[in-house]
Amino acid sequence: MVESHIAKTLEDALKTLNSGKFRIVAGGTDMLIQNRSHTGMPIGYKDNVVYINLINELDYIKEDEDNVYIGATTRLETILKSENAPKILKNIIHEMAGPGIRHTATLAGNIANASPAGDSLVGLYVLDASIKCQSVDNTRIVKIKDFIQGVRKIDLKSNEMITEVMIPKYDFSRFVFKKVAPRLSDAISKLSFVGAIRIEDNEVKDLRMALGAVYMTVLRKEDIESKYIGQSIGELKNNIELIIEDYNSFIKPIDDQRSNKEYRKQVALNLIKDFIMKS
Amino acid sequence: MTEIKFKLNGKEQTLNTDPNRRLLDVLREDFKLTGSKEGCGEGECGACSVLLNKQIVNSCSVPLANVDGQDIVTIEGFSKTKEYQVIKDSFATAGGVQCGFCTPGMIIATQSLLNTKPRPNDYEIKIGLSGNLCRCTGYNLIIKSVKLAAKDGDGLW
């Protein structure tokens, strides 16, 4: 039988993680689905678990001049209602889950779940978010694109936990979030897209695009983006076929029970095109 | 085995049990509160909705560990309130009930919505109900029920 521990302080959680092999449960919504057993039976975790959901000191949204900081046990709903949270993230949360899940699930849990179809990740990639990982004797900060290593694979040591998500503040002239799901709420994405652009004096100062569920991880190509920074908005639009060409070979979706790769690829390219042409 | 204390329908409860159990099972088996239903077991259908600290959650997706020290209200507890009376009457009047299996969850979702948005517009109502599946009504009369509740209970939330 697996051991489970309810941590109510960060110190307790870190000590527990340091004492053996534990899986971390925050809101628990994804962990439940991955470890489902049967009605009337306890959740079928295969490893020991440490519950961190009740660590109040990690339930916060703070900001300074440069960043917004979201604690690991902060609910999606709290972020949605917060004045400080980035608008892109709020738009995503608004569409990614129904009220019941939003009141339960956490952003940190979403990140740790590392699903290629995770909507919030797409926004966090565009926002250049970083993840704070803590253990009893160390704290380190990792960029989200480095933290996520593959499908459900993350850069987290067995004695570490995510304690905070750091999101740099940016001003975009325009941003778009598009969740392409089989229905309008309460569904896993077939693919998702975030585009953000900053235009000053008709010049592209910043351009970022990220796609979910078209590759093993969220797809963001900073080298492609940088090629077009500095162009006039007119030049950018004239280059649309080049941009599509640039992304074309990197978009490698799969067939599954929700959609097929042809659709995912074409719609991904359509979304890029639509975003650029409407900027 | 872990000791878990929580408030259930206004009463303090202490259980010595496996914290990995789902809140839904604990409610239905240990407390015989069968108004919360299991429709999908994965947080998709909302038939198991309860209020956790006054906000809607899917009790099938909540491990008991996460309830320690929290406040839970099920449909049985909520049905003792004034807000319930208004919501009940409006669902009855507007025709928001058919097979009834999703209904307690819909009532909980309505309360959670009106608690934060006492005068919701149509779009906000749909968002508020978007985590609760109903296969009988096509939602049309449920949405009308919620509208009626907001109107008749104006000032209550």
Added chain:
Amino acid sequence: MKDISKSINKVDNEEKISGKAKYVADYTMDGMLYAMTKRSSIAKGEIVNIEYPDLPKGYFIVNHKDVQGKNIIKMIFEDWPVFTEKNISYLYEPIMLVIGPEKSVLVDIIEHIKITYKEEKPIFAWTDSVIDYHFDKGHGNRIFDDADEIIEHTYETGYQEQAYIEPQGFIGYPEGDKTTLVGSIQCPYYVKNAVIQALGEKDENVRVIQANVGGAFGGKEEYPSLIGCQLAVAVKKIKKPIKLIFEREEDMLVTTKRHPSKTVFKAAIKNNQIIGLKAHVSIDAGATIGLSGVVLSRALLAVSGAYTIDHLDVSGDVYRTNTVPNGAFRGFGAPQMFFAVDMFIEHIAKSLNFDPLEFRENLLVKQGDRTSTNGLFREPVLMPNMIKKVIDESDYKNKIKQYSQKGNFKGIGMSLFFHGCGFTGSGEKNIIKAKVRLKKTKDGKVHILVAAVDMGQGIKTTFRKLIAHMLELDIEEVVFNNPDTDFVPDSGPTVASRTMMIVGGLLARAAKEMKSRWKEVTFTVEKEYEQPDYIKYDELHFIGDAYPAYSWGVNIVEVEVDPVTYQVYIKKSWSVYDVGKAIDEKIVLGQADGGLAQGLAYGYLEVMNHKDGKIMQKNMTDYIIPTAMDMGEMETYLFDNPYAYGPYGAKGVGELPLIGGPAAVAKAIESAINKNIYKIPVTPEYIMELMNND
């Protein structure tokens, strides 16, 4: 006297809203055991050997050897074993129940039962025809000799899952010599008769009680007979209460679904008019035939849709494949055919350069016209006025013009349809032989004794209202409990839009007699179904009146298609129905909304397919039914058109509003993207394919 249509508060609102209403999963009993099912892991082959682990004390295996009666489920076509003995014909076929007090132990036992198979290559193609039907109207195929043009198209429809929110289940227990089942069921006597056959028991030793039903839609018509029999065999062997409740995934993987279909249509055209149609319909039965023949019949009978075509050549096949058995689902073959025929007529109009609306209106069925089987449409047909109403309310004519311009991606579509009410052909008279009873007790109360089930459609309210109205009683004076076969006669299954028209009609006759004898203190009136004289139907040759009456409908749906993602947004819908007379208006409107939502979703949203016999969308996350966000506002109008044999003129309601949904939404999408649509669901993936063919 008040108009009966005027709505009242439903009698079960209070218990359902408060969460007090008990569904089968809510029951527990002292000493109760749980049952779980060990299923096949292959789609086709033979069981060679089964190795069992040592069972702990108090745990049991129940399999085909325990079936003391016939190891076959009693239904229209008997080819479902209670437990598979040897031959496996689909993936997850039930082989045995494992029973005991602790679920975790059951899971462990199931894991350790090792079954060796001799595998065979499963058949998924539609090649093994097990039923084929053919009939002609008029000159049949010969009319094609006169044609100066032939138009041909093929239409396909996919699976649809009932997706009742309450999964299937029973609790069973012994009562002396009696085996009793409480379950989530549509048809108490289907279950009872099936259990009698499986147990080889006497009638009085089997009792079936309906628990509150959390949605059914056909999914709890015949399937519960299977698990009911399995559980009854277990209860009789173990002599303890046992609970068998499906979880969602099991329910979606193994229970019956709507038959996928393919219809090949040919039209003989002469002087720019349709002079005849030829249709061949294929449906996929899955691994067992079950009800498939009757589903095919209903599809074939609707071959010319809401239109009169004088010459028809109609045929169809039921194909057996090594996939999960398909079965009853609201509409029962009609939704497949009405999609195909309503699209086909529209496509013909377009290719002949006619205004589709005028073209369709000219072909509409009129009172006195002949049905596809040369029966008569006897009652008035109000369709022209119904169409006018819904066109006016929706501003259809302006919108269809406006939306036909390229590039605005808005669309509007209209479907015209009917539903034959009650059982097809002479089923009521020859098979069902419905009986109802009304009993007056000393306290002056009247008890409704029928086997009809309230599964959300409101029959608990409407039956009590009907009797109260006729006997001029307060509704509280009329009693109607969930059916228990120990107390109610067999008034037939709760299916086929028959409950109010047929069972309610019988109750109305009983109430009439009760009223005339009211001064008697306590007495019972029993009525049995008598077929109206005019109904004469030759089932073998498909000749005559297949249905006693028809309900009619028109749906208009407006959509927008996103040209970037090809997603469809339902904006609004307008509907008109003729159901004879609504016994309670609000209840009928609730049926109308819910049916249309299922029909629309069948048309554009609900994707289900199998891979090597395994259903790919096995939970509510992957099988997409609409949320509140997905359904636009629905406006519905009812036209009175009382039918002489229905109570207060009531005809069938339940299935009708689903039937027009697929064609309406498919046409709306056609109008938005200016492409012809030939299959449902019209997914974004399919829309992309169509739009890429520019």
